Amino acid sequence: MIRPRVLLADDHHEFLEAEIALLRPHFELVGTASDGVSLISEAERLNPDVVVVDITMPVMNGIDAVHRLVESGSTTKFVFLTINTGEEFVRACQQAGARGYVWKARMKAHLVPAIYAALKDLSYISPLTSS
16 A cells, blocks of 8 residues: 655654654655745655645745645645644635644644545644544
């Protein structure tokens, strides 16, 4: 069975390590990026099935990076993994082209399902409370 290819974009090393540990059993992790500009270049170079991206990153934020990738014709699916809980962030990410939105506090329960939903072109927003 071919495992979906996932690129991770986050400027916090400890979160990247936690994401890698959580996702490695389910997906082929093809690379990481620590800022929005390197996210764009790595996504174009690697052509992953899904990018898991943080909003707040140096050089260029994740929303702008995703927007640029979508505008350039990328068919990659995008799932945001963030500490930002405001509805305005969810809307901005969806408007940029994201299929998923997961709060970092809910990562263990919701990131894998969000990625699978995105692969099916379905929307997934994790709840703020436990489920």
